[in-house]
């Protein structure tokens with residue numbers, strides 16, 4: 001099973017020119033890697049970037065129609081997009097529920113997109129000792145009635161364990177604690193690749209692969225710096 005290293009650019013950068021620069025820096029730097037690389041730029045750049053697998057940062061659960069401002073799975077698939085991030089905590093904060101996430105995952109699989117399904121506990125939930133309960137609920141509802149499909153060496157669903165308190169804070173989750181959560185998730189969803197995300201940098205990235213049992217990484221802020229992202233990819237080889 002290849003490690004999956006995902007770049008989540010979030011709502012960055014501000015121009016297509018910058019997006020192309022970062023993209024080509026990553027594409028050239030990761031040539032020959034034995035990891036699987038997916039870049040997830042904002043929707044508006046997806047049609048313009050070519051040469052590395054692309055992922056969208058969101059999807060809507062309905063088909064084409066009167067849904068102003070939304071983007072459908074069919075549109076993404078027809079554009080050649082391969083993956084979609086679903087359930088990112090930054091979207092959950094905007095009101096996305098486990099039930100909506102379940103509908104989005106179903107739609108993505110229906111149109112043939114592979115899913116990067118994000119789960120993770122908040123600081124309050126962690127402090128209250130409710131981490132596993134939260135992860136289990138997110139998985140049970142998020143994957144309700146979904147048949148995981150075998151793609152040979154893995155499933156069509158990749159799970160990104162992203163503690164909310166570790167995202168964009170510089171406060172990455174310790175390797176031992178991450179390992180416990182990854183083991184817990186793998187127990188609930190056998191054969192899925194489980195990624196770690198949350199303030200990943202080249203100084204800590206290799207540890208998650210080598211010592212926490214992660215099958216990949218979801219990288220936010222650090223993926224906007226091509227040189228740093230390439231170092232992260234290399235650390236996972």
Ligand code: PEP
Nearest residue numbers: 167168197198199220221
């Ligand atoms: C993310 O966007 O999923 C993420 C983990 O961000 P960062 O690496 O900046 O913490």
